[in-house]
Amino acid sequence: MSAEKQLLITGGAGFIGSHLAQACLERGHRVRILDNFATGLKKNLEGMEVDLVEGDIRDEALLAKIMKDVDGVFHLAALPSVPRSVKDPFASHDNNITGVLRVLIAARDAGAKMVFAGSSSAYGDTEVLPKREDMPVSPLSPYAVTKVAGEHYLKAFARVYGMPTAIVRYFNVFGPRQRNDSPYSGVIAKFCRAALEGEVCKIEGDGLQSRDFTYVADAARGTLLAMEKEVPGGEVINLAGGNRISLLDLVNSLSKFCGSQVRVEHGPDRPGDVKHSQADVSKALALLGFKTEFSFDEGLEKTLEWYRKEHPAPC
Ligand SMILES: NC(=O)c1ccc[n+]([C@@H]2O[C@H](COP(=O)([O-])OP(=O)(O)OC[C@H]3O[C@@H](n4cnc5c(N)ncnc54)[C@H](O)[C@@H]3O)[C@@H](O)[C@H]2O)c1
Numbered sequence: 001m002s003a004e005k006q007l008l009i010t011g012g013a014g015f016i017g018s019h020l021a022q023a024c025l026e027r028g029h030r031v032r033i034l035d036n037f038a039t040g041l042k043k044n045l046e047g048m049e050v051d052l053v054e055g056d057i058r059d060e061a062l063l064a065k066i067m068k069d070v071d072g073v074f075h076l077a078a079l080p081s082v083p084r085s086v087k088d089p090f091a092s093h094d095n096n097i098t099g100v101l102r103v104l105i106a107a108r109d110a111g112a113k114m115v116f117a118g119s120s121s122a123y124g125d126t127e128v129l130p131k132r133e134d135m136p137v138s139p140l141s142p143y144a145v146t147k148v149a150g151e152h153y154l155k156a157f158a159r160v161y162g163m164p165t166a167i168v169r170y171f172n173v174f175g176p177r178q179r180n181d182s183p184y185s186g187v188i189a190k191f192c193r194a195a196l197e198g199e200v201c202k203i204e205g206d207g208l209q210s211r212d213f214t215y216v217a218d219a220a221r222g223t224l225l226a227m228e229k230e231v232p233g234g235e236v237i238n239l240a241g242g243n244r245i246s247l248l249d250l251v252n253s254l255s256k257f258c259g260s261q262v263r264v265e266h267g268p269d270r271p272g273d274v275k276h277s278q279a280d281v282s283k284a285l286a287l288l289g290f291k292t293e294f295s296f297d298e299g300l301e302k303t304l305e306w307y308r309k310e311h312p313a314p315c
Pocket of ligand 1: 011012016119
């Protein structure tokens with residue numbers, strides 16, 4: 001796909017979506033955003049020239065209207081979070097599965113390509129590391145089920161309609177604009193807040209659980225590459241750095257950037273959670289020429305700096 005396309009980002013007022021919007025604008029694309037602000041915020045788009053449509057991805061008539069001139073759709077809108085889906089599986093199903101199908105049909109009818117935000121939760125708790133895209137999926141939570149269902153729909157639409165689709169699997173994305181004010185916030189967002197406010201970081205389990213934490217600018221750049229490059233229809237691509245950082249490592253890095261030891265408290269394991277996660281990133285390199293540019297510590301330092309400016313506090 002060449003430059004200057006009309007792109008639609010569902011969930012574009014959210015954390016990753018707003019960084020993706022920025023990356024698209026920097027590449028000369030025109031950006032339309034569809035968001036119902038369930039978790040996204042208007043202020044995430046401050047200073048960006050985007051066509052912002054407030055509405056729901058399950059609104060068929062609205063989708064048909066805003067999709068007409070669109071060349072490509074990034075489908076990021078979803079109710080994220082494993083614990084949220086454990087508490088209310090129907091809401092996750094409705095937003096994430098009915099939602100993806102509505103958007104997919106509208107994108108197909110508009111002749112647009114679609115890139116879907118998949119999740120490493122698709123891999124479940126396999127002990128095989130790193131996780132390769134050709135491993136069988138094993139969703140352990142209602143949220144993971146919704147993300148896997150979305151992937152299958154994109155694969156099926158590529159197969160039966162010849163629609164250009166691609167799936168990027170994110171692995172614990174973190175960075176500026178990630179919300180830290182909800183019980184469903186990501187662990188880095190929560191720990192940055194706790195560290196800056198001098199509070200205790202609450203670790204669920206022993207803290208040895210590890211994740212392939214990915215800085216959001218890298219995730220956004222990789223997602224845009226999946227739109228711009230021609231990839232086989234329905235291809236699943238891990239977008240991550242290929243590293244593994246434990247929660248105890250995270251606390252140590254936070255302590256280093258705060259200049260004092262961050263306090264921790266251990267609680268019980270989280271239901272439906274996986275112990276370790278690490279991506280095999282060779283496919284992203286082969287198909288997209290993608291490699292992360294930010295190390296974990298570089299990303300964490302930038303993130304902490306952003307939270308410090310947003311919520312000035314003692315640390
Ligand atoms: N953050 C991560 O580490 C991570 C990891 C794996 C996958 N993902 C996926 O990436 C995508 C973006 O995640 P995020 O972390 O930026 O979350 P986010 O909550 O910040 O963004 C989701 C956006 O979708 C919007 N939205 C939700 N339901 C909607 C609906 N029915 N209609 C219109 N808009 C709706 C929200 O208002 C929000 O702006 C999600 O699909 C998520 O499942 C994220």
